[in-house]
Amino acid sequence: MPRRPCLDCGRLTHASRCERCAAVHQARIEQRRGSATHRGYGYRYRVTAAAKVSAHRQVYGDWCPGYGVPAHRSADLTADHITPKSAGGADTPENLAVLCRMCNARKYNRIA
Ligand SMILES: [Zn+2]
Ligand SMILES: [Zn+2]
CATH class of the missing domain: 1.20.5 (Single alpha-helices involved in coiled-coils or other helix-helix interfaces)
Incomplete structure (x- = not known):
C-alpha cells in the first residue's frame, strides 16, 4: 500500500x-x-426516566395516574419533570412523575 x-x-x-x-x-x-x-435531555436522563417508568409499571402496571383526567389504563407511559428543568428541576427520580404521553402533553401545555 x-x-x-x-x-x-x-x-x-x-x-x-x-x-x-x-x-x-x-x-x-x-x-x-x-x-x-x-444538551437538553441526555443519555443519563433517558436512563433515569426509563428506570422511573419501569418502577412505576412494576407497582401499578400500565396505568396512568392522569393529569386533568381520571387515572386510566395506558401502555404509553413516560416520565416527566415535576419541577421543570427550566425552573431548576433536577434529572433525578424524585423529580420525575410518570404520566402517559397524552397527559404529559396536556401538563406541558398547561405550564407553558
Ligand atoms: Zn498526522
Ligand atoms: Zn394519562
Missing part, C-alpha cells in the same frame, strides 16, 4: 491520517457526540 500525506499534519502514512492525528480526530468526534447529549 503506497504511503500518502496525513490529512492533518502531512506526515507520510498508510492511512488517511497518521496514528497520532487519527487519535485526535477520533477524540474530537467523541467530544462532539458527548456534548450533543449534554
